Amino acid sequence: MNAGRELSASLEDYLEAIFCIIAAKGVAHAKDIAKRLRVTASSVTGGLQALAKKNYIRYTPYEAVTLTSEGEKLAKDVVRRHQILKDFFTNVLAVDEKLANEGACKVEHSIPPPIVEKLVSFMEFVEICPRGGQQLVDGFRHYHKTGSKENCKRCIVPSLEKLKKGKSKTKGKANMTLAGLKPKQKAVVIRIERRGPISRRLADMGIGRGALVDVERVAPLGDPIVVKVKGYHLSLRKEDAAGIIVSID
Amino acid sequence: MNAGRELSASLEDYLEAIFCIIAAKGVAHAKDIAKRLRVTASSVTGGLQALAKKNYIRYTPYEAVTLTSEGEKLAKDVVRRHQILKDFFTNVLAVDEKLANEGACKVEHSIPPPIVEKLVSFMEFVEICPRGGQQLVDGFRHYHKTGSKENCKRCIVPSLEKLKKGKSKTKGKANMTLAGLKPKQKAVVIRIERRGPISRRLADMGIGRGALVDVERVAPLGDPIVVKVKGYHLSLRKEDAAGIIVSID
DNA sequence: TTATAAAGTTAGGATAGGCTAAAATTCTAC
């Protein structure tokens, strides 16, 4: 037993694989799981039996497997840890995608959840820091590639100007709702207007004033809108998004 | 077998424990190892037998265990990964010491070595970045504690002034040698003067131009001087330290 | 010097998770 965790690393990987395969192809067959995890089909059967006994999946021999709601919750959590780590490895540490994925899929099982949350928080902060957090990261990538700190010295100037401009603009800046944002825009939550299932869902994830929201996709008519916030990927109906007051930088 | 690694997580922990106990008390007894790793004495015997078979330790029943040179090399590598991760968790992510240590001691076994090197590189860059890398990290810690981005906005100004001063000073700044530094001072390696065993030792660790050196201790007469560089702890004779030209911020 | 106490080892058992080979089931094509 992976001390303190619900599941062992191995069973987390089976669950993660099942979730991802269902997401991609609709149903999860043992063969796909085996291929993805590079184990034999008989090992998969063993894993499925273990997950079924713990009630994370519905398993009938020879049939495709489905996730219980418990299993789906846990699977999403594994996937989230994976994504966050991969994000950090690629976007901050400039690790190439393949290694970042491999590393994330190992580390995801051993890193303590509170440290994952700190990591999310740190990456958010880097994105919004007026001191040029993102540029610091860019500077690091350049430094790492070339060994030169030149770029770092040079780009502080534009970074400052941007900051000053931002400052004077702040007063006249109008707040808006999440429903009005476009893909790739970032915003900070000011407050959540309406009370109800959505605001509770947000609160459960610790999303409130000050949280950074990252718009990922907006469907043709603005409904639904997919955002990333605190490392979670969220799909919101336009109606609900309109209840979230945000401020853009 | 922990795919791609010499040793399993469990055996790495035994090796790490042996190294740390020898460092602290001179000899490693099974009882100390058992206590440290929270396993029974009989499990320790099992671990020692496995390590002995792989030639990482010298083991004779009922006697204290010693590391072979292979074993010591590997143990140091585990300890280094542990330290780097702990450093990152505490100094960048503001994780409390206890959790940082626990997390580091789990993650150390699964994180790919190239990612560890990127992490070292990133932390060094944050420390030397003229854009205020360290202050960005401090800003994050404040943000994390209070949820406020105020501090971040306010301290950009002194950060800038420091940068400007730094810039004008740069021309007149005299480079010095590692031998002239005091404890807690940080410096960046400009070049290594003399060739020989020491410069080769440094080169083996990937230490060259641009590496950040952190002075930890200086003995009464300046000999030896203990520094941290790229996550390694190094003890240098004054004579050798004088051959390393560095620049201080 | 010898009887305890402490430390360490061995024996035996459990669980987890992988594998191969063989059997069972389901799918597919004629």
Next chain:
DNA sequence: GTAGAATTTTAGCCTATCCTAACTTTATAA
């Protein structure tokens, strides 16, 4: 509708790592 192919499961084996209980060795103190 049936035979062969593909898929999946079972059986049996292996290694790693932990444990408890019993035994052996070493240390210590009267």
